[in-house]
Amino acid sequence: MSDAFAEPFEQHRNLLFAVAYRMLGTAADAEDAVQDAWLRWSAGDRSGVADPKAYLVRITTNVALDRLRSAQARRETYVGPWLPEPMLTSPDVAEDAEMSESVSMAMLVVLETLSPLERAVFVLKEVFGYPFAEIADALDRSEASVRQLGTRARKHVQARRPRFEAGGAERRAATERFFEAVLGGDLNRLLEVLAPDVALWSDGGGKVRAPRRAVFGAEKIARFLAAIEGQPYEGVDPADMRFRRVDLNGVPALVVDGPNGPISTVSADVDADGRVTAIHLVANPDKLRALAEGRRLTL
Structure with a gap:
């Protein structure tokens, strides 16, 4: 296969993955979508393609739409809460408020509540800045219908996104205080850093031990976190656990490593007062593979 043939795809691979990840919420599904896009690109007639980037985004978006529709049916029977797959990001992403929000756990969870078409329009318009006319062409819909989808999606997201998120430096400092309290198993310090609600x-996806329902309230969560600190988990002794700070999905996060790789991640949303308003724990082994491989989301 000639370099000239493969070059446009490789040039835009990171963008295609970034679109697919925001559409699908997991690195594995996003990579599968990108590979399907490659197959369609390589098998199609490209003689009339004037803009390879737009063409590839269109293919990837439609592949992701098909996958999202089937994924939503599977997630209805998912064991326990479904969370997106955490991905490494650079500190630069954390400093870019719009970029970090677009890949945050909180945002990806909100996007799960949109219809597949609403999600596609929101991602292409609000995250990547595509005009409605191009989105309509990509989705084979009228521009008027795409505008309606975009308006509905934007209102839905605005009503559910976190409203009082701290800035980068404040968030990092507040998150560090939270992690120190967690690792110390200090109930009083946890109560100080957790918002009341x-x-x-x-x-855990039903594959490892994890609460199968969301937990609400500072006292309940503080007691839960203090109780599990220093305890064995899935056969890994605390002495064999290692804790490291990384940036995941645009925010500071904690990775718990066992002898064979990551066994859990912890990330938090922080309000303008520096208190933790939401905590996301991901322990499903299927959602720790990209982290184990060191895969990084760059867009």
Whole structure:
């Protein structure tokens, strides 16, 4: 296969993955969508393609739409809360408010509540800035219908997104205080850093031990976190656990490593007062593969 043939696809691969990840919420599904897009690109007639980037985004978006429709049916029977797959991001992403929000756990969870078409329009318009005319062409819909989808999606997201998120430096400092309290198993310090109405979601996918319902309230969550600190988990002794700070999905996060790789991630949303309003724990092994491989989301 010639370099000239493969070059446009490789040039835009990161963009295609970024679109698919925001559409699908997992690195594995996003990579599968990109590979399907490659197959369609390589098998199609490209003689009339004037803009390879737009053409590839269109293919990837439609592949992701098909996958999202089937994924939503599977997620209805998912064991416990479904959370997106955490992905490494650079500190630069955390400093870019719009970029970090677009890949945050909170945003991806909200996007799960949109219809597949609403999600596609929102991602292409609000995240990547495509005009409605191009989105309509990509989705084979009228521009008027796409505008309606975009308006509905934007209102839905605005009504559910976190409203009082701290800035980058404040968020990092507040998150560090939270992690120190967690690792110390200090109930009083946890109560100091948790907002009264804080919520905790834990995704074990039915494959590892994790709460199968969301936990609400500072006291309940503080007691839960203090109780599990220093305890064995899935056969890994605390002495064999290692804790490292990384940036996941645009925010500071904690990774718990065992002898064979990551066993859990912890990330938090922080309000303008520096208190934790939401906690996301991901322990489903299927959602820790990209992290184990060191895969990084760059767009």
